[in-house]
Amino acid sequence: MNLDKKPIIYFFRYLCLALALALILFVLSQAVFTGRTLIYNLDFSQSLSRDIVGWYPESRVAQVSNSTNSTLNILAEPIYLKIYSPVDFKTLTISGQLHKNDQGANLGLRQKDASWFFQSIVSDDFRLDFDLSNAQIKRNQLEIILSIPDLNDDSNISLVNNWIITLSR
Amino acid sequence: MNTFGIIINDFFKTAFVTWLLLVIFELLNPGMVQRFINLEYYFYLLILIFILAQKLKK
Numbered sequence: 001m002n003l004d005k006k007p008i009i010y011f012f013r014y015l016c017l018a019l020a021l022a023l024i025l026f027v028l029s030q031a032v033f034t035g036r037t038l039i040y041n042l043d044f045s046q047s048l049s050r051d052i053v054g055w056y057p058e059s060r061v062a063q064v065s066n067s068t069n070s071t072l073n074i075l076a077e078p079i080y081l082k083i084y085s086p087v088d089f090k091t092l093t094i095s096g097q098l099h100k101n102d103q104g105a106n107l108g109l110r111q112k113d114a115s116w117f118f119q120s121i122v123s124d125d126f127r128l129d130f131d132l133s134n135a136q137i138k139r140n141q142l143e144i145i146l147s148i149p150d151l152n153d154d155s156n157i158s159l160v161n162n163w164i165i166t167l168s169r
Numbered sequence: 170m171n172t173f174g175i176i177i178n179d180f181f182k183t184a185f186v187t188w189l190l191l192v193i194f195e196l197l198n199p200g201m202v203q204r205f206i207n208l209e210y211y212f213y214l215l216i217l218i219f220i221l222a223q224k225l226k227k
Contacts, residue, residue: 012179016179020184023191
């Protein structure tokens with residue numbers, strides 16, 4: 001009886017080992033990044049994905065979708081975003097659109113001394129470059145802040161769901 | 170122990186060693202594993218498999 005069951009036992013044993021090895025190799029392969037540029041296309045409909053956390057706190061934003069596009073309305077500020085960075089990069093570029101109705105808006109990057117390095121968003125179509133040499137990287141994540149100092153109840157500020165984050169070295 | 174019990178026992182041992190390796194990877198390079206696998210839920214699953222393996226041993 002035992003002889004008949006051994007092939008089954010060995011089959012499942014080696015299957016488990018193969019699955020475990022495949023899982024470990026997959027995780028290791030995803031951690032290795034050899035390219036010079038890493039591009040994230042943000043999807044504001046998901047506040048938590050594999051590489052991007054945010055925008056948070058979720059109570060400060062509201063997702064609005066219509067037939068043509070989707071936007072993220074800002075209800076309170078500031079709001080934050082975390083970006084996973086598998087290796088050390090030199091430059092972070094953020095580009096996209098937002099509707100700010102001539103209100104001041106600033107994007108900031110967390111620095112090593114816990115301060116923020118801000119850049120102003122001048123027009124609704126923007127592209128900002130950040131130097132990452134002094135950026136704080138905690139748990140392989142960069143932290144971004146969007147600050148709108150004059151935000152009030154009558155403000156109507158929204159982010160278009162077409163932001164792109166580029167990390168390059 | 171019957172065949173099913175042996176299979177579950179082997180599965181538990183493999184899963185446990187895999188979990189340990191993944192925890193080590195996560196400690197060495199934070200975020201590397203947690204992006205894909207929730208190690209906390211993995212651990213809870215290990216406990217359930219362990220309990221099942223112990224029940225089948227008897």
